[in-house]
Amino acid sequence: MSRAVLELQGLNKSFGALHATRDLSFCVNAGEIHALIGPNGAGKTTLIQQIYGALKPDTGHVLLNGKDITSLPVPGRVRAGIGRSFQISNVLMDFTVLENGIIAEQARLGQSFRFLRPAFDDPDLIAGARKILARVGLNDRADQRVGDLAHGERRMLELALALATAPQLLLLDEPMAGAGPEESQRMSQIIETLRGKLAILLIEHDMDAVFRLADRITVLVEGAVIASGTADEISNSAAVQTAYLGSE
């Protein structure tokens, strides 16, 4: 009954002799939080890059809502409905929090090719930016320069910017990386509020967070899917235990 937002069909990607993505197929359904886990070097980020459009698969297809987007470049995929937060905070460091929101808002409205009115004084853009920031509770930091924010707040801002384009699929690449326990908890809470509203593909090393948040989990080892299922199914899977703990 649940509809696939993202469908990967037989993706392959090699870098020289390294086969980073092997014949990979799976779906992310509408409204679900789908975690992608695997040991270091399993090819998680390579896969995210192919879904996002920063890397092209050698073979296979990426489908968003049934439409083939394999040949779309990054901006086109974002407009088609993919949002992303990066492994390393990717925000506009030289601007204030509010200015980050304003630039996201004008991009969302498709108004970035206007040459006359000052953008940062525009009341409509400011109101839109405030809404974007409100989703992650950053409004009281609006006038702060992003370079002066704490690490966790930057991650929140990045999430807000990723949500600003109203994506149907959100790619979260280690949103908890480098965050303290409090910040991680706060991030979990915000991700929790998104459950059901959009599909989320979550890469995360914090297994507590993964098992708490994910509706389904896909395990990647050496570029191939070795298991996919609910949290219980995955934690009881022999194949996963072998991959993570070794076969001894």
Place this chain on the structure above:
Amino acid sequence: MSAIRDFIGLVGDGVKANQTLWLLVFGFALFPIFSYFADLPFWNDVAMRIMLLGMAAMGLNLVLGYGGMVSFGHAAFIGIGAYCVGISQFYGISNGWAHLGFSIVTCGLAGLVIGYLALRTSGIYFIMITLAFAQMLFFLFVSLEAYGGDDGMSVDRGEFGFIDLYDPLRLYFLIWCALALVSLALMFIVRSRFGVTLRAIKSNESRIEAMGLSPLRFKMVGYVISAVICGIAGTLFASWQEYVSPDIMHWTRSGELMIIIILGGLATLAGPLLGAIVFLLLEESLPMLLGAVAPAYAENWMIIFGPLLIMVVLFGRGGLTGIIDRLSGTRGNADHKAGPR
């Protein structure tokens, strides 16, 4: 009516936010009065050169300062703009408005082609490819014997209808009007939605892609605008100099423009103009000063000029506008600047 009032309001806000720039622009408007009473007509000529180079530097600053694209070939557009006068006159077109029109179209197209190819690269490759294009055009004009080749061609000042450019003051105010219009246009552009997107691309290109925008399109438009501004400066330069040669687009001029911008303050509106004033005044006065102190060394004035520039860059964070901001305790000039405040 309300649209006009709206526009005037926008201009007013912009002027208030960029006081240094408009002080300088209006200073240039009043300068001929000063030079008349002080009986220094020669300095009108210097002022015109400052305005022309300042204008070109402002154009380059849109991509260099605001867009973070280090173009080392913008002298090419000054040259194309200047040759628009020379080549038009060669074929009997003496109307100055036509020269300006040709210049805008040609520089726009050249900017589009060079930008399209060069903007696919970044960093050192971008610097080199823009320099390569400029050198290509330089040697193209050197080899065009019909248009004077190496020696260049002398030109008459363009005919701007009722504005007789052989009246030095009218030439002065034509150049001033161009400077004021360029200042006004850039003032709007850098604060606009387009301008902040360009600055955001400089700050973090991949975040702009993640917002669904294609950075290349913004960079191209910025590149074309800056090429056109340099072209306009070049066209007026030819009328001012009454002479066009490949020398006007020598690569050292591209470097000069960059030094002017860095001296004045990257990504500020007033910076390039202030930089041009200081740069050219030093260039004019240092040989004289040095000549008075140590006549034998007058021609080695660069020995003082170089270290002075290095001092400003090293110790005046943000160039001259940065120093002004710190002295006045505001960040007026840096207000629309992406970068360390």
